[in-house]
Amino acid sequence: MTKRPTFPLMRNNIARADLDAVIEHLRQDDPILTNGPQCAAFEVEWSRWLGVRHSVFVNSGASANLISMALLKLRHPAGGEVIVPPLTWVSDIASVLQNGFTPVFADIDRRTLAMAPRAILSRITPRTRAVFLTHVQGFDGLTDELLAELARRGVPLIEDVCESHGATHNGQRLGSFGWVSNFSFYYAHHMSTIEGGMVCTDDPVAYQQARMLRSHGMVREANDVALRDTWRGENPDLNPDFIFAFPAYNLRNTEIGAIIGRSQLPRLDANVARRTRNLQRFLSRIDARRYQTDFKLDGSSNYAFNLIVNEADPLFVDRLMATMREAGIEFRRGSAGGGNQLRQPYLRGVVPADHHRQFPHTEHVHFYGFYIGNFPDLRDDEIDSICRVVNAA
Numbered sequence: 001m002t003k004r005p006t007f008p009l010m011r012n013n014i015a016r017a018d019l020d021a022v023i024e025h026l027r028q029d030d031p032i033l034t035n036g037p038q039c040a041a042f043e044v045e046w047s048r049w050l051g052v053r054h055s056v057f058v059n060s061g062a063s064a065n066l067i068s069m070a071l072l073k074l075r076h077p078a079g080g081e082v083i084v085p086p087l088t089w090v091s092d093i094a095s096v097l098q099n100g101f102t103p104v105f106a107d108i109d110r111r112t113l114a115m116a117p118r119a120i121l122s123r124i125t126p127r128t129r130a131v132f133l134t135h136v137q138g139f140d141g142l143t144d145e146l147l148a149e150l151a152r153r154g155v156p157l158i159e160d161v162c163e164s165h166g167a168t169h170n171g172q173r174l175g176s177f178g179w180v181s182n183f184s185f186y187y188a189h190h191m192s193t194i195e196g197g198m199v200c201t202d203d204p205v206a207y208q209q210a211r212m213l214r215s216h217g218m219v220r221e222a223n224d225v226a227l228r229d230t231w232r233g234e235n236p237d238l239n240p241d242f243i244f245a246f247p248a249y250n251l252r253n254t255e256i257g258a259i260i261g262r263s264q265l266p267r268l269d270a271n272v273a274r275r276t277r278n279l280q281r282f283l284s285r286i287d288a289r290r291y292q293t294d295f296k297l298d299g300s301s302n303y304a305f306n307l308i309v310n311e312a313d314p315l316f317v318d319r320l321m322a323t324m325r326e327a328g329i330e331f332r333r334g335s336a337g338g339g340n341q342l343r344q345p346y347l348r349g350v351v352p353a354d355h356h357r358q359f360p361h362t363e364h365v366h367f368y369g370f371y372i373g374n375f376p377d378l379r380d381d382e383i384d385s386i387c388r389v390v391n392a393a
């Protein structure tokens with residue numbers, strides 16, 4: 001058996017009460033297990049919490065990304081450019097490619113780890129179809145200037161909030177600014193439904209399309225009766241229950257996931273507050289001469305503690321990793337997505353060789369950035385121990 005780390009990336013993300021809620025459901029005679037009323041109720045409660053009109057519960061954050069890009073493709077079948085970060089999860093870029101768009105990369109701002117607003121704006125061309133911004137590890141990646149400029153230029157914003165649940169900009173929850181937004185409920189995230197994700201929007205057309213895209217492109221999945229009737233009227237030769245509007249996917253989640261999500265949601269705000277307190281304790285205790293501490297903290301909802309070495313010192317970073325391993329501190333080098341996506345094999349031939357070198361801030365995080373666990377039941381004395389270890393490296 002492998003030894004569990006003393007300081008893991010996550011602990012106890014699915015509570016006894018969540019499991020008991022599932023057991024309660026299973027005690028019924030013939031309980032519904034596939035996508036059903038629990039999923040619908042979770043979508044309503046999530047939308048209310050987030051402050052959007054509509055949400056569609058899917059089986060992962062990557063699926064939420066995929067649906068978002070498929071929605072964009074329905075509006076731009078001939079493709080175009082989507083501005084994306086090099087520091088993100090693979091599915092943010094894979095979904096762009098899978099839907100026939102060209103990813104255009106913008107380097108990050110070191111204080112938020114999200115794309116720098118100036119870099120985004122400088123990449124907008126007549127072929128730009130959307131900005132697909134990832135809020136990295138709980139930091140607010142928005143600025144008023146960015147929002148105003150995108151609105152002025154008519155470029156839709158799609159927010160990936162998969163690792164930033166509960167973070168805010170000017171007091172308003174991230175994920176309620178963009179045309180569409182995405183969340184993940186994978187295990188180590190702010191909330192977990194085992195696997196899971198959400199696509200959120202105020203746009204009634206995108207909502208109906210997302211419902212269909214989630215489920216084979218089937219018209220009967222739309223819950224707008226008039227829309228269903230239109231499709232049925234235009235296709236009289238088809239069985240009304242089997243009209244496939246788009247070439248789509250099966251990305252549905254189940255009642256089990258929804259029950260866990262509904263049980264967790266009431267705890268989310270308290271958990272976010274705890275994560276934020278933990279972050280502040282980390283930042284007050286790590287050695288600011290060695291590690292970055294000037295993050296944008298306003299509105300943040302920390303996902304994991306970002307340990308970013310100030311100096312590009314390969315020897316120090318090797319020593320730091322050895323020290324953390326020795327102390328049982330679990331870590332991921334390069335931040336959540338493994339660092340600079342432009343170095344990954346799946347982008348060879350898609351972007352020019354050595355393109356990654358044009359993104360120095362992302363390159364720095366790739367080699368000198370780590371994330372280590374921050375979660376609601378991480379104790380103060382554990383944070384203090386972690387800081388003592390990394391300060392002594």
Ligand SMILES: Cc1ncc(COP(=O)(O)O)c(C=O)c1O
Nearest residue numbers: 060061062089162163184185186
């Ligand atoms: C920013 C971001 N987007 C998308 C995803 C994909 O989410 P999932 O693992 O639920 O597919 C993740 C996962 O960690 C993520 O961090």
